[in-house]
Amino acid sequence: MSPSEPAVPEAATEADFEVELPEVGQLGQDEEWCEILVGGERRRIRFHDYHEIYDIPGFYERLFYDKLECQSPRVIRRLLARALTELGTEPGELRVLDVGAGNGIVGEELRELGAGAVYGIDIIKEAAAAAHRDRPGVYERYLVTDLTDLARDERDTLAGANLNTMTTVAALGFDDIPPHAFAVAYNLISTPGLVAFTLKEEFVAKRDSSGFSNLIRRMFDEEVIRPLSKERYRHRLSVQGEPLYYVAFVAEKVNDVSLAWLD
Ligand SMILES: C[S@@+](CC[C@H](N)C(=O)[O-])C[C@H]1O[C@@H](n2cnc3c(N)ncnc32)[C@H](O)[C@@H]1O
Known part of the structure; x- marks a missing residue:
């Protein structure tokens, strides 16, 4: 971990x-929740009620x-x-699809890295509104859509964007992005391409029931992706202050994934 990692991204206005x-x-x-005191009112908000969080x-x-690091x-x-350096690829060549983009923190990191273009996708409109409000200009386009049910014009927009990299950070599993949506997004980027994602440690384990462990293992085993790096790290603290460990993967796309695997 670099010493600068825990720094807090800036929101436009607080x-x-x-x-x-x-x-x-x-x-x-x-199930985690917190309370927010705003305008003389105390509200309880579940962490997974993103629409309420992004609105403020x-x-x-x-x-x-700040609180959960x-x-x-x-x-x-x-x-x-690091992968770009090893591959001898310039950051400006990256045309990224950021899946589960939220209010744009990953998009901002990618822009600071030097990515040539970043497209965002999220399933809730409050995420897109917050990204435009707090980080204007970070995303070339930001689509609010369900990847498992893309409209023709959305598919055309993404196909015309010449995307060669996919990121999805802290958004897989639970009630968030399911394996099917992950696979559809992965198939939207070119071959060869790059994919970078994080997954809760338990979802990588063999006994996992989210579907990700089987999908990711099969993608590596059948050389649909070629590993570049893998790191276990502390994603954040839980409300009780305990570390929550995730695994970050960066891999090269070698082939599309068969959606039949998900049946
Ligand atoms: C914990 S947030 C992470 C946001 C961002 N990647 C980050 O690291 O700051 C998870 C995001 O995934 C989005 N999400 C959940 N299910 C989704 C789906 N099926 N398709 C796209 N986005 C989804 C949520 O709306 C939320 O914005």
């Missing part, structure tokens, strides 16, 4: 609010970066930068 973490016993990662400028950064976007940027 409303006057306080965030408090609850003192609770065991909570699953998809600076809330996502305060919660996940999230590192994932910076880890992916560092590993991607």
Whole structure:
């Protein structure tokens, strides 16, 4: 980990609010919540209710970066930068599809790395609105859509964008991006191409039931992707202050993935 990794990304403007973490016993990662005191009102918000979090400028950064020390976007940027050096590829050649783009923190890292173009996709409109509000100009285009049900014009836009890299950070599994949507996004980028993603450690394990462990293993085994780097790291702290470990992968795309594998 580089010393600069825990730095907090800037949000454009911050409303006057306080965030408090609850003192609770065991909570699953998809059950975590906090309280926000804003405008004299106290509200309880689940971490997975992203639409409510993105609606308040600076809330996502305060919660996940200031309080819970999230590192994932910076880890992916560092590993991607290293892969580019090893491959002798200029960052400006990257035309990235950032899947589960949220309010644009990964897009911002990619721009700072020097990516030539970044397209964003998220399933909720509040994410796109927050990205435009907090990080204007980072994304060439930002689509609000379901990858498993793309409209023809959306497919045409993405096909015409000459995308050669896919990123998806802290967005796979749970109730977020399912394996099918991951595979569709992966097939939207060119061959050869690059893919960089993070996955909760448990979703990489053989006993995982999210579907990612089987899919990723098969993609490597059947050489649909060729590994460039893999790193276990602390994604963030839980509400109880315990480390949550993820695995970051950077790999070269060698072939499309068969959607039949997901049946
Ligand atoms: C924890 S946030 C991560 C956002 C961003 N990648 C980051 O690292 O800051 C997960 C994001 O995935 C999005 N998401 C969930 N399910 C999705 C799906 N099926 N397709 C696209 N995005 C999805 C959520 O709306 C949310 O913005």
